[in-house]
Amino acid sequence: MTRAAHGGGRETFFGLGRGQFPRLLRAVEGRKRLVYLDNACTALKLRAPAEKMRDFALQGGGCAGGRSMHALARRSEEAVAQTRAATAAYLGAASPREIVFTSGTTEAVNLLARGLPASPGRREIIVTDLEHNSAYLPFYERARRDGLSLIVAKTKRGRLDFKSLARLVSKKTMLVAIPRSSNVFGGVLPLDAVCDLAHDAGAFVFADEAQYLQSHREDVQESGVDFAAFSAHKLGGPFGVGVLYGKEHLLNTLEPHKPGGGTVAGLKRSGGVWRPDYLDAPRRFEGGIQNYTGIVGLGETLRLHERVDRPALRAHITSLVRRSVRGLSDLRWARVLGEERRLVEGSIVSFHVQDKRFSASDLAIFLDQDLPRDSIAVRVGEHCANLLHGRLRLHETVRLSFFAYNTAREVDRFLDALCEYYRACVGRPAMPKTRRPPARRGRRPARKVCRRA
Numbered sequence: 001m002t003r004a005a006h007g008g009g010r011e012t013f014f015g016l017g018r019g020q021f022p023r024l025l026r027a028v029e030g031r032k033r034l035v036y037l038d039n040a041c042t043a044l045k046l047r048a049p050a051e052k053m054r055d056f057a058l059q060g061g062g063c064a065g066g067r068s069m070h071a072l073a074r075r076s077e078e079a080v081a082q083t084r085a086a087t088a089a090y091l092g093a094a095s096p097r098e099i100v101f102t103s104g105t106t107e108a109v110n111l112l113a114r115g116l117p118a119s120p121g122r123r124e125i126i127v128t129d130l131e132h133n134s135a136y137l138p139f140y141e142r143a144r145r146d147g148l149s150l151i152v153a154k155t156k157r158g159r160l161d162f163k164s165l166a167r168l169v170s171k172k173t174m175l176v177a178i179p180r181s182s183n184v185f186g187g188v189l190p191l192d193a194v195c196d197l198a199h200d201a202g203a204f205v206f207a208d209e210a211q212y213l214q215s216h217r218e219d220v221q222e223s224g225v226d227f228a229a230f231s232a233h234k235l236g237g238p239f240g241v242g243v244l245y246g247k248e249h250l251l252n253t254l255e256p257h258k259p260g261g262g263t264v265a266g267l268k269r270s271g272g273v274w275r276p277d278y279l280d281a282p283r284r285f286e287g288g289i290q291n292y293t294g295i296v297g298l299g300e301t302l303r304l305h306e307r308v309d310r311p312a313l314r315a316h317i318t319s320l321v322r323r324s325v326r327g328l329s330d331l332r333w334a335r336v337l338g339e340e341r342r343l344v345e346g347s348i349v350s351f352h353v354q355d356k357r358f359s360a361s362d363l364a365i366f367l368d369q370d371l372p373r374d375s376i377a378v379r380v381g382e383h384c385a386n387l388l389h390g391r392l393r394l395h396e397t398v399r400l401s402f403f404a405y406n407t408a409r410e411v412d413r414f415l416d417a418l419c420e421y422y423r424a425c426v427g428r429p430a431m432p433k434t435r436r437p438p439a440r441r442g443r444r445p446a447r448k449v450c451r452r453a
């Protein structure tokens with residue numbers, strides 16, 4: 001393994017060359033270093049998939065989906081089939097037929113929520129309060145449409161309360177949805193245990209993997225999860241392409257959510273009406289010409305991710321999460337959401353400051369525009385997790401989210417800038433909460449922030 005180094009373009013990031021992220025090599029406004037800590041929203045884009053997409057668009061460009069038989073169409077057909085097979089392999093799926101291409105996680109969840117067939121007696125859908133709106137709202141709308149009960153399982157500091165979830169799951173449950181990793185709390189939710197619990201009651205499980213696959217691997221057959229979804233852009237791939245995984249026999253029970261060209265074997269006349277004879281999954285869900293260029297980009301993105309030294313990547317991100325949590329915990333006025341021992345499993349740290357003089361939105365502008373040497377990108381607000389923020393009565397939180405290219409120095413720059421902003425808006429020195437104990441041997445102490453206060 002080659003450890004990640006700071007700056008420059010020569011270093012290797014766990015099998016992903018730093019040069020693979022061209023945006024990192026360019027300054028902001030011609031002079032500032034980009035410190036990109038908004039990876040949960042979207043990761044910076046990898047070079048190789050972008051180049052592959054450009055080549056495909058310019059050199060290929062025929063339509064796939066079994067429409068035409070000429071050379072360009074065959075090329076697209078092959079490219080789509082290759083990505084489908086690569087995605088199936090990446091997720092440990094039993095067959096490429098279990099992979100449906102969508103425009104992203106949002107469309108994937110909508111497909112599932114709308115298409116899941118009604119089952120007599122199963123009138124309840126369970127979600128958690130950690131759900132992103134892209135997972136909550138599709139199930140909310142489905143429940144509203146069909147008069148089902150939508151039950152929100154509460155979490156505590158980002159943890160599933162397993163006992164109370166066990167009390168909620170019953171023979172009436174149709175499906176249990178969880179985020180594999182919360183886009184606010186980070187951490188990791190125990191999919192295997194949720195699958196055991198739900199399957200014992202005969203319910204399906206959906207895992208929202210949008211914040212998980214960046215630095216973790218999933219094996220859908222090992223966990224037994226019935227449905228899962230993710231987006232390419234959060235892995236450094238293209239916008240506008242994602243995946244719904246579903247067990248093949250289950251996918252074929254779902255109603256097509258966007259019927260159209262390419263989804264039917266033909267139309268049959270019965271009762272005076274021409275009725276569709278829908279193809280099996282995945283084609284029944286891929287109506288109309290697809291984002292073939294994006295699909296090619298996804299294929300290349302997964303190929304790069306296959307090469308990543310995953311334990312090393314996780315160790316690196318864990319160290320960044322730990323450094324951030326410790327740095328923030330050292331401040332009297334910042335409150336981190338969640339517990340360090342759970343947060344280090346994920347890639348996200350969120351916090352808030354309960355002081356009316358402190359504005360997270362102003363902080364974001366300050367970090368982006370007002371620092372002399374850096375431009376630091378973070379996310380502030382509710383992060384489309386309105387359920388959670390509503391329940392915690394938080395108006396806005398600040399979120400740092402990490403990927404392979406982030407460094408400890410960037411965490412420190414953020415912490416210094418945060419203190420600078422705090423001093424400027426609140427007007428009193430920001431001191432470390434406690435004196436740190438002497439560093440233990442073999443461990444690098446988290447850097448003291450606000451040392452200039």
Ligand SMILES: Cc1ncc(COP(=O)(O)O)c(C=O)c1O
Nearest residue numbers: 104105106132134183208210231
């Ligand atoms: C947990 C989670 N689920 C779903 C989504 C929606 O993903 P997309 O916008 O790519 O469809 C996001 C996006 O941030 C997310 O964090």
